[in-house]
Amino acid sequence: MIYPVLKYGNSVLETPAQRVEKFDAELEMLVQDMFESMYAANGVGLAAPQIGRGVRLAVVDVTVGKNPEAKMVLLNPEIIRIEGEQREEEGCLSVPGFRGYVLRPQYVTIRAQDASGAEFERRGEGLLARAFCHETDHLNGILFLSHLSLLKRDLTRRKIRKLQKAGEW
Ligand code: NI
Numbered sequence: 001m002i003y004p005v006l007k008y009g010n011s012v013l014e015t016p017a018q019r020v021e022k023f024d025a026e027l028e029m030l031v032q033d034m035f036e037s038m039y040a041a042n043g044v045g046l047a048a049p050q051i052g053r054g055v056r057l058a059v060v061d062v063t064v065g066k067n068p069e070a071k072m073v074l075l076n077p078e079i080i081r082i083e084g085e086q087r088e089e090e091g092c093l094s095v096p097g098f099r100g101y102v103l104r105p106q107y108v109t110i111r112a113q114d115a116s117g118a119e120f121e122r123r124g125e126g127l128l129a130r131a132f133c134h135e136t137d138h139l140n141g142i143l144f145l146s147h148l149s150l151l152k153r154d155l156t157r158r159k160i161r162k163l164q165k166a167g168e169w
Helices: 025-040 127-139 150-165
Strands: 045-047 057-060 072-083 086-091 099-104 107-113 119-125
Touching: 025 045, 025 057, 045 127, 057 127, 072 119, 072 127, 086 127, 099 127, 107 127, 119 127
Parallel strands: none
Antiparallel strands: 045 057, 057 072, 072 107, 086 099, 107 119
16 A cells, blocks of 8 residues: 655654564565655655554665565664765655755664564665665654754755645645
């Protein structure tokens, strides 16, 4: 099932998500739906709060479906090591139409559980490292807007407020 992606302004997006404790068929279904919803929206990552589920689950595929081996399920992810820096433009399916430069580590090692509950570690570079940070942020109720410069952040928020008032958000 394809879920609509919630937009900035919805409080679920700014609420820290709960740990996943039960690794059952229901969770597997949710993971499936998360991938479907992410691909339908042409995203490289999607966190459960973005579809209104306050649990620590995110899916990532920086190849946008081109390489099945790039599909990653992150349950209860934690960033355990960061190295270097990268400053690139970042966007978010919950903030459509807006992008901004965000400073992130160039390498990020994440520790998480897969859909069966097995723990794994993975070191990502570049876009994957960025996705690890962006999705972990989502699970902590943080949007990329928080990492923009104060000026850019205020400007973006004002534009979104206008769209909200016009009923176009
Ligand atoms: Ni996002």
